[in-house]
Amino acid sequence: MFYRKKIGHLTKAKNLGKLYITILFIFTFLLILFNKTDYIVVNKIKSLSTDVLNPISGFITSPIKVATQAVNKINEIRYLQQDNLKLKEEVKRLKKWQILAIKNQRENNALKKLLDSTTTNISIIKTTTITSQTPDIYARSIFIKAGVNHGVLEDFVVVNERGLIGKVISSTENNSRVLLINDQNSSVPVTSLSKKFNAIIKGTADGKYLTSTFVKDEKIPKIGDVLLTSGNARIFPSDMLVGKVIKVSEDGFLALPYVDFNNLEFVQVINTK
Amino acid sequence: MLLSRYLVPFTYYNLILIILFSLSVSSIESFSIINLISYALLHFTIIYLGLYYYRRSLYSIYFLYGLGFDILLINQIGPHLFIFMTLLFFFNLIKKYFIYFSYLRIYLLILFIQLLIILLEMLLTDFFFDYDFNLDKYVKFIFISIISSYPVFFIFSKIDNLQ
Numbered sequence: 057m058f059y060r061k062k063i064g065h066l067t068k069a070k071n072l073g074k075l076y077i078t079i080l081f082i083f084t085f086l087l088i089l090f091n092k093t094d095y096i097v098v099n100k101i102k103s104l105s106t107d108v109l110n111p112i113s114g115f116i117t118s119p120i121k122v123a124t125q126a127v128n129k130i131n132e133i134r135y136l137q138q139d140n141l142k143l144k145e146e147v148k149r150l151k152k153w154q155i156l157a158i159k160n161q162r163e164n165n166a167l168k169k170l171l172d173s174t175t176t177n178i179s180i181i182k183t184t185t186i187t188s189q190t191p192d193i194y195a196r197s198i199f200i201k202a203g204v205n206h207g208v209l210e211d212f213v214v215v216n217e218r219g220l221i222g223k224v225i226s227s228t229e230n231n232s233r234v235l236l237i238n239d240q241n242s243s244v245p246v247t248s249l250s251k252k253f254n255a256i257i258k259g260t261a262d263g264k265y266l267t268s269t270f271v272k273d274e275k276i277p278k279i280g281d282v283l284l285t286s287g288n289a290r291i292f293p294s295d296m297l298v299g300k301v302i303k304v305s306e307d308g309f310l311a312l313p314y315v316d317f318n319n320l321e322f323v324q325v326i327n328t329k
Numbered sequence: 330m331l332l333s334r335y336l337v338p339f340t341y342y343n344l345i346l347i348i349l350f351s352l353s354v355s356s357i358e359s360f361s362i363i364n365l366i367s368y369a370l371l372h373f374t375i376i377y378l379g380l381y382y383y384r385r386s387l388y389s390i391y392f393l394y395g396l397g398f399d400i401l402l403i404n405q406i407g408p409h410l411f412i413f414m415t416l417l418f419f420f421n422l423i424k425k426y427f428i429y430f431s432y433l434r435i436y437l438l439i440l441f442i443q444l445l446i447i448l449l450e451m452l453l454t455d456f457f458f459d460y461d462f463n464l465d466k467y468v469k470f471i472f473i474s475i476i477s478s479y480p481v482f483f484i485f486s487k488i489d490n491l492q
Contacts, residue, residue, distance in 0.1 A: 076385070077385060080388050080389070080414075080491075091405055101396075101406075102404070102406075109354070109397055110401075112347075113350065113352075113355045114351075123360060127359075190356060193466070194403045194460050195402060195403050197404065233404065237367045265349065316352075318358060318359075
């Protein structure tokens with residue numbers, strides 16, 4: 057009697073285990089199936105996982121990050137004298153530019169008054185820090201410390217002092233994920249300073265450059281042309297610095313982004329009014 | 330003494346997995362090689378666990394790591410989750426054939442499966458989510474795996490003897 061009960065209990069446990077594995081497989085299948093459909097449950101799972109996993113991984117990797125920062129600091133100290141000389145040269149160069157910029161700004165303001173134009177159509181939502189960055193294995197994205205509670209929503213644009221960084225692709229209460237412009241799935245409509253051509257660019261596989269996926273009327277830019285957002289997609293505001301053309305071929309062109317994606321610290325979330 | 334009940338090799342492997350996962354998913358400035366090494370070693374560890382410590386709870390572990398990798402690295406769900414779950418199912422079916430394998434054969438088998446699943450993950454990501462297959466990166470993974478796997482396999486055999 058006792059043995060029969062025990063065997064019955066074991067069989068029950070085994071069946072429960074099998075049922076659990078079956079449910080797990082069904083759940084896996086459903087997640088994969090609904091992933092591309094923007095199903096609300098899948099999005100919830102994604103944002104919840106990001107919110108939970110990021111702080112944990114950040115805490116575990118913090119000793120290594122501190123160690124690497126220390127190594128970087130030591131390297132910086134080693135080259136302090138050389139950097140100082142470089143900076144002195146740069147200050148001289150920038151002072152000339154500053155004089156020119158002030159002159160241009162005065163001229164701009166005077167012309168704007170004459171034309172009665174509005175100054176800008178961009179509103180700054182939040183200036184924030186980066187909590188973590190994904191490694192260069194697949195997607196290139198950053199996580200910022202601002203979410204729905206701070207007014208940051210999907211499709212908002214992220215910039216820094218050097219130019220365009222990317223756009224918000226998902227947003228939770230206090231965090232957001234930003235897809236960088238050097239990601240292979242990003243798509244940024246660009247034009248040149250002279251507005252002579254229009255193209256769409258995305259990141260290359262190694263993430264170092266931006267490559268054209270579409271060039272309107274086959275009008276290829278010249279090497280050295282500055283790329284600005286054209287504002288065609290209505291996600292990115294127009295005239296934001298993107299990159300500089302470094303290679304031109306028959307199929308398209310290659311550009312170097314202005315933003316240094318390896319040294320991002322502070323970013324600004326903006327939105328077009 | 331109270332903790333000694335829980336300090337079994339399986340617990341140590343889970344701690345190793347958590348550390349490797351964390352190092353794989355958050356970028357380390359100027360030392361991006363750490364991300365690649367951790368990513369490769371996590372695959373090695375997960376295969377080692379599947380072969381030597383097969384149990385039902387592994388399905389949950391594989392599921393969580395697969396899902397975590399997919400969401401944090403690709404922002405889509407699919408390649409890692411599918412490969413990890415299929416791998417464990419596959420181990421369940423064929424584990425009886427591995428029992429009589431020698432130490433070296435098992436090591437080579439783990440290395441082969443590791444490189445194969447990384448290749449499949451990269452191909453699936455290319456096919457479904459438009460992230461081009463990067464041969465340079467795969468070659469890096471091959472080198473990292475070949476160089477680091479034997480010392481890791483040796484350390485794991487020492488951890489196995491801790492019980």
